[in-house]
Amino acid sequence: MPLSPREVQTAKPREKDYKLSDERGMYLLVKKNGAKLWRLKYRIHGKEKTLSIGQYPDITLKRAREIRDEARSQLTEGIDPSAHKQATREERRLSAVNSFEAIAREWYSIHMANKSESHQQRTMRCMEMYLFPFIGHMPITAITPPMLLNTLRKTESTGKIETAQRAKQAAGQVFRFAVATGRADRDPTPDLKGALKSPVKTHYASIIEPREVGRLLVDIDHFTGTHVVRCALKLSALFFCRPGELRHLKWSNINYEERRIEIIAEKTKQEHIIPLANQAITILEELQRITGDGEYLFPSARGRSRPMSDNGVRTALRDMGYSNDKMTPHGFRAMARTLLDEVLNYRIEWIEQQLAHAVKDPNGRAYNRTKHLQQRTEMMQRWADYLDQLKAQALAGNVVTIKFRSL
Known part of the structure; x- marks a missing residue:
């Protein structure tokens, strides 16, 4: 029953x-x-x-x-x-094991370990916001080109054209990793070529007119934020290295005896030398009294065990009245490249090497870190003196652009 x-x-x-x-x-x-x-x-x-x-x-x-x-x-x-x-x-x-999210996180743990902290954060944030909510739970073999396109268009429809492209790029890296590890047959992202809007290419905003550079330097001197951030602004102009390289500078990177900073370039992963001008040495000595007992030159306000936020210098520029369309942390590089070339007449290969770009010799070989070091050391001191000149002229209200002889 x-x-x-x-x-x-x-x-x-x-x-x-x-x-x-x-x-x-x-x-x-x-x-x-x-x-x-x-x-x-x-x-x-x-x-x-x-x-x-x-x-x-x-x-x-x-x-x-x-x-x-x-x-x-x-x-x-x-x-x-x-x-x-x-x-x-x-x-x-x-x-579940072979879901897009599971494989993406595995790829991230293996291939992003040697990337900069800011790049790691941007990549994971992109996947967590624009990919995982829609295809993260799906078996990676079940994701078709139309499914991926539909996901990317959700981001594109909000006006985030570049973000959609970055999400597509990240997805492609995950799919290729899945193919290499035997968990997918192919990467569908090439099928989406031309299906998304192309972002309008723009350069980082930068001040390259000498009179305005002088005013910027005066504003930096009068910055009302912390002394550490003020030093970061000043050294951004003097070093013109990549913002991530500046934020991650450690006291152990400084070779006072040789008067230079020795780092690994963020983008090329090659050894790079930044010669120290007298003005830079003075700033570093001031800064060392404040943060010299820690690891980083510019520690985070939330704890000295990590570097300053990637928005530290950017926020300071905003607080001084320089919008993102006027000047950016990366803009110090464009400022130096333009004025060292067009005003101070230094050789392009010296400038490019000091920018830690991938410069090659006539035989196609990459220049080593000490190539033209003597000339670059003189150039960095001349650059620091020129910035002082622009600042003095801005304070006097009379900027005169000087054309120096070719070297």
Whole structure:
């Protein structure tokens, strides 16, 4: 006789486990600890087997019967319900392990470890905001070009054209990693060529007119924020290295004896030397009295164990009234490159090498870090003196642009 919902609900544990039969091979196993488990006894290929349906009350009597009927339908087709359940469970496990998000995080842990902190953060934030919510749960092999395009267009539709392109680039790297590790057949991103809007290419905003550079330097001197940030602004102009390189400068990078800073260039990953002008030495000596007991020249305001935020110099420029369309932290590089070339007449290869660009000699070989070091050392001192000249003229209200002789 079939069980009633009340019989199932009121069944009490005994000293030993016992069964309450329902019908068509299903029964309720009441354990001595009070657990109530649905089971289905069946035969296939001449062998008696048992299917675990689930636990009451998570699985109600009605639902248990539905699962039983599904299992018996499988039996009529020669399918073993227990084997089918196990295979389904394994398929779901593999789908979770091989989901886009799981593989993306694995790729990130392997291939982003040697990237700058800011680049790591931008990449993960891009995936977490624009990819994972839509395709993160999906098996990577199930993601088709139209699915990926639909995801990217959600970002594009909000006006974030460049972000959509960056998300596409990140997705492509994840797919190629999946192909290389045998978990996907191909990367669908090449199929999307031309399907997204192309961002309008713009350069980092920079001040390159001598009179305005002088005013900027005066404003930096009068910056009302912390002395550490003021030093970061001043050294941004004197070093014109990449903003990430400046933020991550450590006291151990400074070689006072040789009067230079020795780092690994953020983009090229090559050793790079920044000769120190007299003005830079003075600023570093002031700064060392404040942060010299820590690791970083410019530690974070939230803790000295990490460097200044990548928005530290940018925010300072904003506070001084320089919008993102007027001047950026990266703009100090364009400022130096333009004026060293067009006003001070230094050789382009010296400037490019000091910018830590990938400069090659006539034979196509990359210049080593000490190439033209004497000339670059003189150039960096001349650059510092020129900035002082522009600042003095700005204070006097009379900027005169001087053309120096070619070297």
